[in-house]
């Protein structure tokens with residue numbers, strides 16, 4: 001067995017644990033590692049240009065992270081095309097007419113059987129930008145979100161025939177993104193020919209800026225105008241951006257005019273977004289505006305119970321009640337608290353009790369919040385606590401301790417601030433937002449497996465809180 005075989009086998013093992021079976025088979029099953037005499041790089045061969053593009057644009061961060069974890073951060077990674085190359089579209093057939101790829105649309109193709117590649121609903125969901133965890137089944141109904149949930153269900157059941165647009169607003173971490181994804185999943189399962197796309201306003205902006213830069217605005221417009229259900233998150237981000245508002249205005253008009261569904265989320269109602277053009281504000285009010293409020297005690301408890309069940313951890317009812325009673329305004333923080341308690345218990349072997357929760361969450365239980373600084377100042381402070389330069393955290397080096405520190409910093413940003421994944425990605429040197437999603441999920445998992453990670457994360461959060469001017 002060559003060195004490349006061994007490296008790829010180890011990397012593949014990590015990848016398989018992070019991807020769904022179907023994504024793994026459709027994207028990586030036909031990979032062949034190549035010979036590399038000087039041990040400078042990991043080169044894999046795939047059978048089509050599309051497979052190469054898919055791996056490079058979507059999975060490269062996962063692969064380089066896995067290489068770093070295995071101690072191969074000094075090797076470059078590349079994908080070449082070889083073997084019996086298939087037509088460009090191979091493996092992407094199921095996507096056509098249902099979900100729009102993030103890259104240029106795929107050409108018309110012959111039947112799926114020709115490819116011999118597993119039909120891949122998860123890869124298709126991936127293309128629509130949907131997180132498999134955010135469905136109606138996993139969304140807990142409560143008094144605070146029942147109207148938004150009912151409206152979302154109605155829109156999902158009858159796209160473009162009930163409320164259009166549906167505008168959902170509410171503060172950070174209350175489930176807006178979750179509801180948008182849930183609509184996407186529902187439509188995807190029940191209206192097979194509908195093109196669904198979830199996009200954050202920031203991603204829309206990046207695509208818009210790229211299109212201007214590469215003179216490919218026509219392609220961008222065509223892609224958006226093929227969508228049947230557009231789920232656009234965090235539109236407050238349009239604030240103060242005239243060109244972007246103009247482009248979104250045209251996208252909105254052509255979709256709405258063609259009787260396509262638009263679902264919008266924002267942290268405020270349209271009237272509270274200053275510098276939003278009047279004509280756009282007016283359109284946001286055409287359909288239904290509904291809000292999500294912070295959950296009451298009963299809903300918080302139900303969310304925690306559900307989460308513990310899904311993660312298969314047994315937490316005493318009294319401890320769940322304690323956590324739910326202490327964290328009232330942000331569901332992401334509520335989930336973060338449960339993760340910290342269960343991670344600590346799993347690391348230390350201690351039983352999960354209310355005392356343990358009290359001990360581990362004492363920083364969360366104060367009223368101090370980590371947010372009195374600008375994002376750059378906060379990053380500088382985290383960098384100092386972690387003993388790295390800000391430039392190193394933003395940079396591209398994949399040296400092992402630095403990679404972990406960067407991922408911890410991203411995790412802390414996600415847990416402790418309102419920044420979206422794309423905003424965090426931009427702050428950390430303009431990376432792809434999937435790198436941040438991966439980092440957050442990885443640190444979340446590793447907190448329950450590695451003492452050092454758990455300690456670093458809690459240390460950063462505690463020091464930030466202690467240093468917070470109140």
Ligand SMILES: Nc1ncnc2c1ncn2[C@@H]1O[C@H](COP(=O)(O)OP(=O)(O)OP(=O)(O)O)[C@@H](O)[C@H]1O
Nearest residue numbers: 138139140171172173174175176177178303331332
């Ligand atoms: N009713 C609910 N039932 C179950 N989980 C929920 C519910 N509401 C929110 N969550 C969970 O809370 C977390 C935060 O929710 P989400 O990201 O959708 O919030 P958001 O309102 O979009 O916040 P932001 O504007 O900061 O992105 C997610 O993990 C989501 O699954």
